[in-house]
Amino acid sequence: xxxxxxxxxxxxxxxxxxxxxxxxxxxxxxxxxxxxxxxxxxxxxxxxxxxxxxxxxxxxxxxxxxxxxxxxxxxxxxxxxxxxxxxxxxxxxxxxxxxxxxxxxxxxxxxxxxxxxxxxxxxxxxxxxxxxxxxxxxxxxxxxxxxxxxxxxxxxxxxxxxxxxxxxxxxxxxxxxxxxxxxxxxxxxxxxxxxxxxxxxxxxxxxxxxxxxxxxxxxxxxxxxxxxxxxxxxxxxxxxxxxxxxxxxxxxxxxxxxxxxxxxxxxxxxxxxxxxxxxxxxxxxxxxxxxxxxxxxxxxxxxxxxxxxxxxxxxxxxxxxxxxxxxxxxxxxxxxxxxxxxxxxxxxxxxxxxxxxxxxxxxxxxxxxxxxxxxxxxxxxxxxxxxxxxxxxxxxxxxxxxxxxxxxxxxxxxxxxxxxxxxxxxxxxxxxxxxxxxxxxxxxxxxxxxxxxxxxxxxxxxxxxxxxxxxxxxxxxxxxxxxxxxxxxxxxxxxxxxxxxxxxxxxxxxxxxxxxxxxxxxxxxxxxxxxxxxxxxxxxxxxxxxxxxxxxxxxxxxxxxxxxxxxxxxxxxxxxxxxxxxxxxxxxxxxxxxxxxxxxxxxxxxxxxxxxxxxxxxxxxxxxxxxxxxxxxxxxxxxxxxxxxxxxx
Numbered sequence: 001x002x003x004x005x006x007x008x009x010x011x012x013x014x015x016x017x018x019x020x021x022x023x024x025x026x027x028x029x030x031x032x033x034x035x036x037x038x039x040x041x042x043x044x045x046x047x048x049x050x051x052x053x054x055x056x057x058x059x060x061x062x063x064x065x066x067x068x069x070x071x072x073x074x075x076x077x078x079x080x081x082x083x084x085x086x087x088x089x090x091x092x093x094x095x096x097x098x099x100x101x102x103x104x105x106x107x108x109x110x111x112x113x114x115x116x117x118x119x120x121x122x123x124x125x126x127x128x129x130x131x132x133x134x135x136x137x138x139x140x141x142x143x144x145x146x147x148x149x150x151x152x153x154x155x156x157x158x159x160x161x162x163x164x165x166x167x168x169x170x171x172x173x174x175x176x177x178x179x180x181x182x183x184x185x186x187x188x189x190x191x192x193x194x195x196x197x198x199x200x201x202x203x204x205x206x207x208x209x210x211x212x213x214x215x216x217x218x219x220x221x222x223x224x225x226x227x228x229x230x231x232x233x234x235x236x237x238x239x240x241x242x243x244x245x246x247x248x249x250x251x252x253x254x255x256x257x258x259x260x261x262x263x264x265x266x267x268x269x270x271x272x273x274x275x276x277x278x279x280x281x282x283x284x285x286x287x288x289x290x291x292x293x294x295x296x297x298x299x300x301x302x303x304x305x306x307x308x309x310x311x312x313x314x315x316x317x318x319x320x321x322x323x324x325x326x327x328x329x330x331x332x333x334x335x336x337x338x339x340x341x342x343x344x345x346x347x348x349x350x351x352x353x354x355x356x357x358x359x360x361x362x363x364x365x366x367x368x369x370x371x372x373x374x375x376x377x378x379x380x381x382x383x384x385x386x387x388x389x390x391x392x393x394x395x396x397x398x399x400x401x402x403x404x405x406x407x408x409x410x411x412x413x414x415x416x417x418x419x420x421x422x423x424x425x426x427x428x429x430x431x432x433x434x435x436x437x438x439x440x441x442x443x444x445x446x447x448x449x450x451x452x453x454x455x456x457x458x459x460x461x462x463x464x465x466x467x468x469x470x471x472x473x474x475x476x477x478x479x480x481x482x483x484x485x486x487x488x489x490x491x492x493x494x495x496x497x498x499x500x501x502x503x504x505x506x507x508x509x510x511x512x513x514x515x516x517x518x519x520x521x522x523x524x525x526x527x528x529x530x531x532x533x534x535x536x537x538x539x540x541x542x543x544x545x546x547x548x549x550x551x552x553x554x555x556x557x558x559x560x561x562x563x564x565x566x567x568x569x570x571x572x573x574x575x576x577x578x579x580x581x582x583x584x585x586x587x588x589x590x591x592x593x594x595x596x597x598x599x600x601x602x603x604x605x606x607x608x609x610x611x612x613x614x615x616x617x618x619x620x621x622x623x624x625x626x627x628x629x630x631x632x633x634x635x636x637x638x639x640x641x642x643x644x645x646x647x648x649x
Contacts, residue, residue: 049315
């Protein structure tokens with residue numbers, strides 16, 4: 001029933017209800033163990049890959065004790081190279097979020113909304129979500145080695161903000177045979193928690209107060225390292241399982257998040273894994289579907305051709321070649337060691353004391369045998385020098401491994417050869433980046449999904465005052481008044497990463513920006529072209545650079561002042577001419593009135609008003625001319641105006 005689901009959604013811990021928690025806990029742990037078993041083969045390969053990438057030290061006792069066991073860092077080099085290229089490409093230094101308008105936008109309000117959302121989310125990720133960039137950096141190192149890494153995006157009640165944690169495949173488990181992460185029946189985040197961490201959640205009212213057995217000792221022992229002992233710091237394996245349950249017993253399973261301690265199978269918490277507003281019902285109010293909220297985002301390296309949900313990484317693709325390279329180089333070193341060390345048989349005719357016979361540099365030892373006896377009684381073992389064929393084969397394998405990992409000379413910044421044209425080098429590098437471009441687009445697609453999860457969290461939990469505090473300083477007051485939390489509406493704004501969906505190196509960006517600058521005379525917007533060039537150069541403070549107003553040119557100011565002065569003089573001459581014309585007309589009216597003996601008071605009064613208006617204008621022009629450098633103009637204009645108003649021709 002939908003009413004039951006609404007009630008469950010309002011509860012902090014559904015496990016407080018009268019439920020069969022023992023069965024739920026047992027089912028969750030059983031399902032988790034099945035998911036772990038489904039990917040056991042993949043897990044073993046990935047453990048070897050991680051040991052290879054970490055250059056884990058191991059003792060080798062074949063062909064003799066402590067034989068050479070060098071591990072060529074091909075996988076490590078490829079992972080570092082991938083991280084160094086992907087990290088700055090996927091995480092720009094300033095804005096990481098870009099808003100795109102959805103639908104018609106006649107009045108431009110949606111565009112303004114997208115700009116506000118972009119600025120605010122970029123600020124959130126760079127400043128408020130302190131762990132985001134560091135977690136992404138770590139994830140981009142795990143991704144090329146294991147082929148998979150995950151981001152968990154959620155709102156933290158304790159920190160009162162959005163969170164985004166990186167999870168390795170070891171920490172995040174779901175069925176290997178699932179078609180995709182979103183459609184997997186169970187998605188389990190394995191959270192290591194000490195007894196003290198669990199107690200904090202109990203006190204906060206998030207977990208049930210259950211009696212747990214002692215945590216299980218971890219058996220992950222490496223060469224030269226001992227397994228940790230069980231004490232207060234030993235963590236429990238707490239399973240946060242995003243799965244489906246039929247708590248309301250209506251025959252339809254709905255999404256829930258069940259938290260269980262693995263060893264004891266005790267249920268600690270159950271919360272809803274859906275949004276009530278997303279529930280789909282029919283005409284009779286019966287529930288048809290309850291979509292699951294997605295908290296996890298998968299970042300993949302190369303899709304698995306066998307249809308598995310776990311992608312392939314360089315550990316899988318490059319591991320066998322790396323192992324072969326390790327074998328060859330160790331054989332060459334062992335052969336050289338054997339050739340340098342010597343060894344063989346001593347005959348009975350050799351008269352020397354028994355035991356080990358060792359020489360220091362420049363030392364000679366006396367023996368009782370003659371030189372001929374020494375030559376006849378010492379037989380060296382047949383030892384070959386390190387094979388040139390093996391050395392050639394080693395070079396071939398390293399070259400093939402580098403081609404697969406895109407770490408050839410042109411990719412790591414080394415000179416591919418002398419007298420090679422710059423355009424040729426650029427073409428070679430672009431061809432070498434094709435593999436990387438495909439992986440980059442997958443990461444870009446996953447980042448878009450993660451940003452949309454943050455967008456949704458803002459629509460639910462963002463405090464309006466925090467939104468205003470971020471944006472008020474970047475917008476004028478009239479725009480700040482229209483900022484609302486309702487800006488976070490996917491019907492109006494589509495969120496995408498600000499990074500380009502097609503990877504381009506800094507040199508390529510500069511070439512494109514320069515080409516755009518050269519097209520300014522053809523009608524290209526110079527402001528946009530300049531901004532693109534500054535972005536390609538990774539210049540800090542681009543907005544400050546673009547808003548810069550150069551100081552005025554003194555010569556230009558002088559010319560402008562002279563032009564204004566000439567215009568003021570011209571306007572003053574026009575006013576003086578108007579004054580003279582009115583004075584002549586007033587004299588003619590007075591003369592006519594005197595000759596005919598009539599009064600001309602009304603007309604003179606009108607002329608007087610016109611003269612007052614012209615005098616006021618003359619006074620203003622005089623002040624303007626005085627300010628521009630003609631102090632006599634104001635006095636002249638004012639005197640003439642006053643005389644005319646007073647009827648003094």
